[in-house]
Amino acid sequence: MPRSEPGSTPSSATAPVSAGIGTRECLHCTVRHLAVCSALSCDEVQALEQITTSLPVPMGATLARTGEPRTHVFTVTEGALRLVRTLADGRRQVNGFVLPGDYVGLSGSDQHRYDIEAIAESRVCRVPAVQMRDLRQRYPHLERKLLQRACQELDAAHDNALALARLQPPERLADFLLRLAAREALQGQVGNRVALPMGRGDIADHLGLTMETVSRTFTKLRQQGLIALPHLNVVEILDFAGLQKLANDDLR
Template sequence: MYRQLSDPSVTCAAPGAAHGSGTPSSDCALCAVRGRAICAALSPQEMGALDQATTASSYAPGSTLVRAGDARQHVYTLTSGALRMVRTLADGRRQITGFVLPGDYVGLTETAHHRHDIEAIVDSRVCRTPMAQMRQLRDRYPHLERKLLQRASMELAAAQDTGLLLARLQPSERLAHFLLRLAARSTQPGASGDTVALPMSRGDIADHLGLTMETVSRTFTKLRQQQLIALPQLHLVQILDYPALRGLAGDTV
């Protein structure tokens, strides 16, 4: 999952800084990602009900929100920063199954326990709503339920795409797909020159795409030399040639 990182209203700090533990309440009406999060389906009056049930917390880079096996008690909506969803394989290797970006939510499924560790990549702020209150809101406001179903369908499609990436595509094709998906969630792509933030490390990207970090670095260099992308900073990528990048990704985007 990749979403809303190049919006100027959304902060995405570089890795390394630290945050405090959080504050006891949220302010949904002033939230920078309100128009893109699941609460966008609510009216101002309905938003008040959500606000009363929600608390906001901040997480420093590398800190863990939940661990695999923890009871699923809350729905988490990311308002700034970036998170990674991590699964540790039997042999100790790490697999990143997805990235949570501003406006995304996690935790709203019917399973009793979390299947992944959820970790902050950069300084991140999260709104936390108890599962019981979220169920009440879903029952009370059918349009919120429709919004949640729409987002669940998008997540399923993203998971299926990731399976395809790991099974069939070459490294350059995987990275092209990843960058195009990230750009699609952060802007309305189509014109060359879109700049997209990359809060995750090259190692994170490698563990998501099923590659080594060295292969990811070489592939970034290859795409840059082909003038498909530019790398103005470590955590920024500029897409210079959308048609060529789409051609490389094939029919996976």
């Protein structure tokens, strides 16, 4: 069984751990098909489960800080995290958002390169980095899955860099919403509603815009009939083709 540790509400890398999850729960995890552990057979999952700790991460808590030793890797099973770096001039850069099924720990560095913060009530599966490395050597198909994930993250980083190079905020926001919609489709979400666990300020710091610009751009997309805003944290995409055209026009 995964280890269980006592703890209190985290404000740094140390966070409380609930009772461990069992192999049956691992096999029936709703995001297992998105996670790297999907590469493992039922029997092999038991080996992973032996070194895994289920860890609740309260909203606002910091799972790890920039520069701290990278002693663990994580898979998000609930909620959402953000990867944040503070620049030399004090500005905040949100490098990305970590959603259920995402793996945190694909890095050649021995230290964390970003602050990892919870932007919603979250839960992660935590595995010691050394033991994960041993497991990768034991199961080459897990290593291949991690390589595939690394390639996907590299592609996503290139796409995001291209989006940031665009001059018009509507193009950036349209691209961002479409990427979230594609992710929800992978999770099996049906319909045209996209959840936004991140706030407008996080979106602004991720897209290189001001919060006021992001708010105005949401309003503009709504006025154009591309989206509806039934709730602050929900976007309803009314015109996928129109949103895709907006996001891709500058690539032609």
